[in-house]
Amino acid sequence: MLLRSALKTNFSSQLCKILRRSMFIQSQDTPNPNSLKFLPGRSVLDSNLGTRDFPNIQSAFTSPLAKQLFRIEGVKSVFLGSDFITVTKQHDDIQWQTLKPEIYAAIMDFFSTNLPVIDDDAQQPSSSVSPDDDDTTAMIKELLDTRIRPTVQEDGGDITFVRFVDGIVKLKLQGACTSCPSSIITLKNGVQNMLQFYIPEVKGVEQVEDEVDKLANKEFEEFEEKLEEELEEEKDQMKNSPSKK
Incomplete structure (x- = not known):
């Protein structure tokens, strides 16, 4: 686990260095001290999409970029504009000097993937919070x-x-x-x-297993049983066969 973590950290560091050569992200204060505006120096949303507001991670299922930002602990909401990304932190105790490097890295990492900022074909996951939930x-x-x-x-x-x-x-x-x-x-x-x-x-x-999972597990168990029977038969044959002189 330590080796994997070290390799991942080193890879992220090298990726950020490469991307910084072609991408310079600026940040600007907003009237809300808990919100910062990030300008990646490129288009974020097409003009025909207007703006998109993601007040929580459940609402971000249509945006791979917003979802990536929500993975940063302390991020409360994400707002996307034509050429900017506004990130709001959860409370005053969280310091921007701690969050900003992670946000920079997440934005640079995302734009290196060439994924769409908005995926309107994405389906809302069944695990998302609904109004009917207690x-x-x-x-x-x-x-x-x-x-x-x-x-x-x-x-x-x-x-x-x-x-x-x-x-x-x-x-x-x-x-x-x-x-x-x-x-x-x-x-x-x-x-x-x-x-x-x-x-x-x-x-x-x-x-919980669905019917497909149960069927697959049943077939696997039957295969294991058959394999064990064949091995037992081979053992019996070896025992009963005349020894070579």
């Missing part, structure tokens, strides 16, 4: 979206909320997490511990 369910979804899913997605997987029943959070593992041997450990030691720390109503976390 307070506990909304808090669970908020933690999943802001603290847990970004980390899991970096490893090629995802975790989506299914339901919250009798103190048990039902989650579905996707992507690389589906077949990962450590997925149960991730659920119990990682996700469950974090949810229980912030939300006392959570008693546990369970993985």
Whole structure:
């Protein structure tokens, strides 16, 4: 883990150095001391798109850029204009000198990917907070979206909320997490511990499988059984075969 973290930090540092040669980001104060305006020196939104306001991470599902900025701890909201990005921090105790380097890096990293700033075809994830959610369910979804899913997605997987029943959070593992041997450990030691720390109503976390997952697991179990039977047959044949002189 330490090696991976060191390599990732070194790569990000080298990437930022390369991008700074072709991209210079400026920041400007706004009337709100908790908001800063960032100018990347290039177009952010096409003129026909106007402006886009993302008051929380749930509303940012159509913007890869906004989602990347929300992954920075302390970011409260993101506003996109034609040539600027306004970021608002959560409260006065968070210092801009701490946030600004991460915001600069996130903006430069995003524009190096050539992804669209706005993806209107993106579908709202099922784990997003809805008006019908009770307070506990909304808090669970908020933690999943802001603290847990970004980390899991970096490893090629995802975790989506299914339901919250009798103190048990039902989650579905996707992507690389589906077949990962450590997925149960991730659920119990990682996700469950974090949810229980912030939300006392959570008693546990369970993985939910759909019909496709169940069918795949059943076929795999049948394959394992068949393989074990063939190995046993080979052992019996070796025992019963006459020894060579």
